[in-house]
Amino acid sequence: MTRLNTEQLLEDNNTQDPLAIATLKLNHKALSDVDGLFVFKNLEKLDLTFNNLTSLEGLKCCTNLKWLCVVQNKLESLKGIEGLSKLTVLNVGKNKLQSMDEIRPLIGLCALILNDNEISSICKLDQMKNLNTLVLSRNPIHSIGDSLFKVKSMKKLSFSNCKLQSIDSSLKSCTELKELRLAHNEIKMLPHDLAHNKKLLNLDLGNNVLMRWSDLKVLSSLGNLRNLNLQGNPIAESAKLDKKIRRLLPGLRVLNARPIDKYIQNEKDKRSDKDDDTSVKKPELKKEKKDGKLKMDTQMDLFSQGSDGELDHADDIDMEKELKHKKRKMDKFTQEKKEISSLDDKRDHGKLNPTGDTAKDKKSSKQKRAKTDSEPSSLHTKVEKQKKKTKKGGEGQVDVIDDTEAPFEQLFGGDSVEDMDSGHGKVTEKAVEDTNSVANLVSFAANRKESKKSHSRSARLQLPPVVEIGMGGASTWDDE
Secondary structure, three states: OEOOOHHHHHHHOOOOOHHHOOEEEOOOOOEOOOHHHHHOOOOOEEEOOOOOOOOOHHHOOOOOOOEEEOOOOOOOOOOOOOOOOOOOEEEOOOOOOOOOHHHOOOOOOOEEEOOOOOOOOOOOOOOOOOOOEEEOOOOOOOOOOOOOOOOOOOOEEEOOOOOOOOOOOOOOOOOOOOEEEOOOOOOOOOOHHHHHOOOOOEEEOOOOOOOOHHHHHHHHHOOOOOEEEOOOOHHHHOOOHHHHHHHHOOOOOEEOOEEOOHHHHHHHHHHHHHHHHHHHHHHHHHHHHHHHHHHHHHHHHHHHOOOOOOOOOOOOHHHHHHHHHHHHHHHHHHHHHHHHHHHHHHHHOOOOOOOOHHHHHHHHHHHHHHHHHHHHHHHHHHHHHHHHHHHHHHHHHHHHHHOOOOOHHHHOOOOOOOOOOOOOOOOOOEEEOOOOOOOOOOEEEOOHHHHHHHHHHHHHHOOOOOOOOOOOOOOOOOOO
16 A cells, blocks of 8 residues: 655655645556645646545545546446536546546536446536536446437547437437447437437447348438448448448448548549540541541542542642642642553554564553552552641640649630641540639540540549548547
8 A cells, every 4th residue: 555755746846845746657656645635726637547545535635636637446436526517537447446427517617538337327417518528438338328418519529438328309419410320229210300419420320230221211311421330230331331331321431441532433433434535436536437438438539530520628728738639649640641542553453663663662651651550549548647747746736734844824824725636536635624713715635545644643642631530530549
């Protein structure tokens, strides 16, 4: 048995005046009583964790106490603290308390922690207007009753590892509640009155006896819920539960201790949709290519017949001039071809000398024919090169969207954006949406590949938010 030595305390705190001491830390001292603390009348914070205390009677004179922790002692009663009206935090966890009636006069309490005791009933707490944290986990409590009626300030509440079979309407008044722990009980259903707790962020219902989906439908009223645990319930064995819960609570971030990375999931869905869209449009792209080839063949036929065929896209003036120039050359070669045919006719009728001139003309004729035949192919090749050059130039104009070093003015400099591949099939356009609410300024991605690059880059920037306390993060409660 160890008694408190007042003189030693004064020496340890380098003072001879007990009224000058506001904080004392006396944990792991094997103390059996605290009778000597009556002289420390200005004491505000006292830590008596891990001692052998069986009574708190010696604290009656410490009326200025605001913070008291007596965890891991041998207390069977809280007698002696009734007059500590300035207490805001009281932690008496891991003792042998059977009742909590002594705390009723402490109406200034903000946090009351009584986990791991032998308390079987909860006294009325309706006078505690500032109480925001109540921890009663691991106590043989069967019912909450009306103990929390009118306690509107409650934000964190733990009844895990008790013997609760229902919560009925006991939490109806706790409209500010953000964390509720009810794991390891015998709860069979969630009451409709739980819908009043709309600010709930963290709800632990693990290891209860919830069996039916209808018992969980009230969760749809908890739109702010971020962390939900249903592990250990019969209903959690359903393979479809996760999908149903996510549909019911789209804002949920953690389900059954597993993070729901909805940002990455959304990106996967979008990529999947894009792949489907691409597969659908492949036949259309093939058709457009085929149509483009037919158009080019038609133009070549018109040129060979000496026709005045018009270009399909008159806006490209340079290409039109070049094609007209080629047309004139084609007319010239056509005329030469006719002359060759005329020479062949003369030879066939014997009008020329069969030994000399005919052989020369025949050789000349073959050379001219080869040159004439190669001309359309050459023309076709040049046209294709011109198309690629035009397209490449257009792409260069749009690549600035993906250039991280490009000035902002370059991205949103024009009032309109022209067709990047006029006359050769429209380029797939994807608007870069309004940035920072800049009105009427829109740019376009040049093709699907570039759009996908930009999209994947923005996806990497959309990192999931840091999980905070009360939203699935580590709790600061001393009830674990």
